[in-house]
Amino acid sequence: MPTQVTTAAKSELSAATDAAGLHVRVAHFAFEGQALFTDLELAAVPGGWTCLLGPSGVGKTTLLRMIAGLVPGAVCEAGGSSPGGRLSYMAQQDLLLPWLSALDNVMLGSRLRGEPAQRDKARDLLRQVGVAEHAGRRPAQLSGGQRQRVALARTLMENKPVVLMDEPFSAVDAVNRQRLQGLAAKLLHGRTVLLITHDPLEALLLGDKILVMSGRPAVLDEVPVPGTARPRLASDPALVRLQEALMRRLSAALDEVDA
Amino acid sequence: MMRTALRPLVILSGLLVFWQVAVWLGDIPPFMLPGPTAVLSVLLTRYEILAEHTLVTVGEILLGLLFGTGLGATSALVMAYFRPARAWLMPVLVVSQAIPVFALAPVLVLWFGYGLAPKVMMATLIIYFPVTAAFHDGLRRTDPGWLDLARTMDASRWSILARVRLPAALPAFASGMRVAAAVAPIGAIVGEWVGASAGLGYYMLLMNGRVDTAAMFAALFILALVAVAIYFAVDVLLRLALPWQPDSDPATKLG
Numbered sequence: 001m002p003t004q005v006t007t008a009a010k011s012e013l014s015a016a017t018d019a020a021g022l023h024v025r026v027a028h029f030a031f032e033g034q035a036l037f038t039d040l041e042l043a044a045v046p047g048g049w050t051c052l053l054g055p056s057g058v059g060k061t062t063l064l065r066m067i068a069g070l071v072p073g074a075v076c077e078a079g080g081s082s083p084g085g086r087l088s089y090m091a092q093q094d095l096l097l098p099w100l101s102a103l104d105n106v107m108l109g110s111r112l113r114g115e116p117a118q119r120d121k122a123r124d125l126l127r128q129v130g131v132a133e134h135a136g137r138r139p140a141q142l143s144g145g146q147r148q149r150v151a152l153a154r155t156l157m158e159n160k161p162v163v164l165m166d167e168p169f170s171a172v173d174a175v176n177r178q179r180l181q182g183l184a185a186k187l188l189h190g191r192t193v194l195l196i197t198h199d200p201l202e203a204l205l206l207g208d209k210i211l212v213m214s215g216r217p218a219v220l221d222e223v224p225v226p227g228t229a230r231p232r233l234a235s236d237p238a239l240v241r242l243q244e245a246l247m248r249r250l251s252a253a254l255d256e257v258d259a
Numbered sequence: 260m261m262r263t264a265l266r267p268l269v270i271l272s273g274l275l276v277f278w279q280v281a282v283w284l285g286d287i288p289p290f291m292l293p294g295p296t297a298v299l300s301v302l303l304t305r306y307e308i309l310a311e312h313t314l315v316t317v318g319e320i321l322l323g324l325l326f327g328t329g330l331g332a333t334s335a336l337v338m339a340y341f342r343p344a345r346a347w348l349m350p351v352l353v354v355s356q357a358i359p360v361f362a363l364a365p366v367l368v369l370w371f372g373y374g375l376a377p378k379v380m381m382a383t384l385i386i387y388f389p390v391t392a393a394f395h396d397g398l399r400r401t402d403p404g405w406l407d408l409a410r411t412m413d414a415s416r417w418s419i420l421a422r423v424r425l426p427a428a429l430p431a432f433a434s435g436m437r438v439a440a441a442v443a444p445i446g447a448i449v450g451e452w453v454g455a456s457a458g459l460g461y462y463m464l465l466m467n468g469r470v471d472t473a474a475m476f477a478a479l480f481i482l483a484l485v486a487v488a489i490y491f492a493v494d495v496l497l498r499l500a501l502p503w504q505p506d507s508d509p510a511t512k513l514g
Contacts, residue, residue: 068411091408095408097423099429
């Protein structure tokens, strides 16, 4: 059944260039007596963006947390092995630690694992996300958009082949969101990204594959994506055509939850 | 700025004037209520002996703060790291607070004599609970998102406690410390009342026996000054140590 690439990453550093697939299977998962997932399977696009849409409460975040190993119950394979230690995680909140500078927040992973700090690499990543001049500042001194950029740099610092994102751009304003989407598409190039979003446009702009999650127990439906190269423009005619269909699909999914 | 500094001074001098006038007009005998001038004259004439006793009491309070905070912080960390320890330590914690320190004072003096030890122990006991409770609460209330993030970064439990939960709990610990600084003098003074050979509490009791009420008031005045000074010193130190701590004062925050 799994049809992902088997080229396992040779080392941490080359991981980004070796596209790792991500295959997830949940046999059964119940929450408060209700079956949330039964025989659910998800295959992410190796080295590309897979977007997960669906109504609130359907279980998108739970599935992502299962893949991240935060909730037990999912059998995951990434590049032929279990994804433990091979993925990084970015949430809706920036989750920056308020007592650390932006630079120290970027280096949080090595700090927590007791590894030597790679200051130059962290500085370089802060420059790439456009907040180099704020490296010494604490999160409280940064704007929401700047904080989410630091969070993106922290995710990149982990340098993992699989990146899980839970609505990472939804808490910032429209202009910042657009810039962050472009930045993430550029900097996460070549990595296997699984993105949860509530914004159909975001999925159409960034996705190589779009999955709609609906029902209880939840099922995943693949919907068509524009054939054009990513990141797309919002004015892309192929995208505009598909947006209407996707909206209808999401609306139907929402009715299923309400029913 | 000037006004905020002046206000307490104005209130204080107003109260002093009212006090002196009440003593004059009410014809209150000095052994019941001495006037502020009488208290001031005691402060000026016996400052050497008062300073001696003050040093003893301040030493007891500071040592109590040190031990109480150390013990409280250790207990909180142990309870946060080892689940079973919570079930074992929690009853001890509650009992330590349920028995009034005042009731323990005679026993402690009986066991440890009239010296420094029982007073430091009293102050430690009275501080232990607020510090442990506040710090433990802070350790349990870490943002779950931070814990998720740390786990996906392959952090060990110990590393998460030391580098995420502990710093995140420091503002709560600081609240406990502030309460501790405010109540620590109670422990020291109670200890001195029950049995001591030095300290402001001992001096007050001695002067009470001699019906030297002005001297009692002088000691009380110094004690109040010491308590307020210790509280503010602790508060300032905590603010300096935790510059990232969110301040609820909207005036200090940028929009």
